[in-house]
Amino acid sequence: MRRGTLFLLLIIVLMAVGAAFVDFWPNSTTGKTWHGINNPYGIKLGLDLQGGVSVLLVPDPAKHYTKAEVDSAISSTVQQITKRVNGGLGVNEPNIRTLTDSKGNQSIALELPGLNSGNQDQQIRTILRPGNLEFWDTGQTPLAPGATLDPTQFAQYNPGGKPQFTGKDLDPNQISVGTDQQTGAVVINFEMQGGAIAQFGAFTGKHIGDELTITLDRKVISSATIQSQINGPGIITGQFTQAEAQSIVTVLQYGALPLSLQIASEETVGATLGTDSIIKSVIAGIIGLSIVVLFMILYYRLPGLLADLALILYALFTLAVFKIFGFTLTLAGIAGFILSIGMAVDANVLIFERIKEELRSGRMLSSAIDIGWKRAWPSIRDSNISTLITCAVLFYFGSNFGASIIVGFATNLFLGVLVSMFTAIVVTRTFLNVLVPTGVINHPALFGLPAGSIASASLARRNSTV
Incomplete structure (x- = not known):
């Protein structure tokens, strides 16, 4: 021989x-082992085998993006959506990729295997929210939650019609869902970062008695009177449920989407x-x-x-x-x-x-x-x-x-x-x-x-x- x-x-x-070990030895994601040995390799099933949702996303036509704008922002948009999905939906191994048609137009294919429970449509639309958080000074005028803010109406308080602060000024590690100790209502905890800490403290100190209105995609989520100077953590109060507050936190933690997207097609398995x-x-x-x-x-x-x-x-x-x-x-x-x-x-x-x-x-x-x-x-x-x-x-x-x-x-x-x-x-x-x-x-x-x-x-x- x-x-x-x-x-x-x-x-x-x-x-x-x-x-044989990789194929047949039990795989556990909970840390439990068989005879003290765990098989670290599990099989990853696609959308058609474990169920879920498949969505095709295209840039919002109403925004009239140029092809150059889409091409430059599509990659970072995919990254932001990936972060939101991984952090907020609890989906294992989502498949998110860019597609290009024969004319060079780009879109995003989003496959979410395992998304089989809850309000799937609402969960997807939450992930796709642009996520532009803005802090406005609305003078002595409080706005009702859910109302749409028109910056031109408060231009005298906000120079140039621009917000005083945005979601980029927030420390993503300090954003969380909490409970108001006095009322028991659901609130969102936040804290500024970098130079915005001192700027926010100076702003609130000068505008005690004014209404600080917070909007998400120009929809009012909170409008409260500034009672004192805020030099540290703050809270966003509103008519939130626990689930709504958590979805807002997920969006805020990972930042706004560079592109506004629209669902072109959706399929559920x-x-x-x-x-x-x-x-x-x-x-x-x-x-x-x-x-x-x-x-x-x-x-x-x-x-x-x-x-x-x-x-x-x-x-x-x-x-x-x-x-x-x-x-x-x-x-x-x-x-x-x-x-x-x-x-x-x-x-x-x-x-x-x-x-x-x-x-x-x-x-x-x-x-x-x-x-x-x-x-x-x-x-x-x-x-x-x-x-x-x-x-x-x-x-x-x-x-x-x-x-x-x-x-x-x-x-x-x-x-x-x-x-x-x-x-x-x-x-x-x-x-x-x-x-x-x-x-x-x-x-x-x-x-x-x-x-x-x-x-x-x-x-x-x-x-x-x-």
């Missing part, structure tokens, strides 16, 4: 053990539908794998059995890679994985047919395996490279034109092809090379050949001298 064969077998065994899709996909995968395994054993006998073992390892390795690298598993991705099962066997079919041809020509088994692999390799290489190129093209168009279903399919198929090349070329060949020196596979029936098809050493030497 070749020295390298045992080494490759050891590597394959270690990889199989590692993949129920959690029950996602579960049903997973069950059906698993059944389809089991049926497909079983048919391939049965065919390989019936037609190719022993090599087919070894290829089936390699196919099982292929499934283990592929799932492990998905978990380790955090790829999102979608319904289209599962279709790509099932398709790649057949492609994983395709390389073995080419190799085994080549080996049978070499055996029929009178070569010894070990020589037939080596030459069969070498002659099958160009066909395997070219077909798989063609598939990888196709996957790359699908991924590019899917990523740029918002077709996430194509992205999932292309990603899984690309990964499946790479892993299948390894299992077909390395794993199956190693299994055969391990068995050849033992002599247990020298019977032609094990290869589906008639008696006398596998040459002995003496016959091989005789054939070589003819």
Whole structure:
């Protein structure tokens, strides 16, 4: 037996053990372990498998943004939305990306897997609020909560029609929901930062008795009389519920959106539908794998059995890679994985047919395996490279034109092809090379050949001298 064969077998065994741990050992996000060991890798399901909401966002037409303004602000807008989603919705692994149409116009695709409860529409619209917090001096005129503030009416108190302070002056680490100790009402705690601390103290000291009106996107949320100079923390009072106050805090903590956005389309996928899709996909995968395994054993006998073992390892390795690298598993991705099962066997079919041809020509088994692999390799290489190129093209168009279903399919198929090349070329060949020196596979029936098809050493030497 070749020295390298045992080494490759050891590597394959270690990889199989590692993949089995990643795939089957319980994963816990709560810190609980099984036998004191926790599997840190969990599978990340896409929107179509666990349910949730998919939204397409476009710049608000009413704002009349130029293309240059959108292009310069779209990236920072995506970052702000990501912060708000992660901080306020409790959604695991949201998918937020920019899309570009054929005319170069950009939009934002927002996928929120797991958003299956509560008022989904209200939660999304809260996240999309521009979030422009402003402090206005409205003189002796208090404004009712919910009213729209017109800066021109209070220009004498606010030079240039600009607010005294904005949300940028707030310390995001000091914004929180609290309770008024005297009334028990829900309030929002805040504190200025940097130079705004002294400026806010000076302003409140000079305007005692005036109304300090606070607006969010020009809608009044609080209008209160300045009782004394404020040099430290302050509170925003209003007719808030706990949920409303928390949504405002989430917006304020992460700042205003550079672009005002509008919902162009919205799609909701129920959690029950996602579960049903997973069950059906698993059944389809089991049926497909079983048919391939049965065919390989019936037609190719022993090599087919070894290829089936390699196919099982292929499934283990592929799932492990998905978990380790955090790829999102979608319904289209599962279709790509099932398709790649057949492609994983395709390389073995080419190799085994080549080996049978070499055996029929009178070569010894070990020589037939080596030459069969070498002659099958160009066909395997070219077909798989063609598939990888196709996957790359699908991924590019899917990523740029918002077709996430194509992205999932292309990603899984690309990964499946790479892993299948390894299992077909390395794993199956190693299994055969391990068995050849033992002599247990020298019977032609094990290869589906008639008696006398596998040459002995003496016959091989005789054939070589003819």
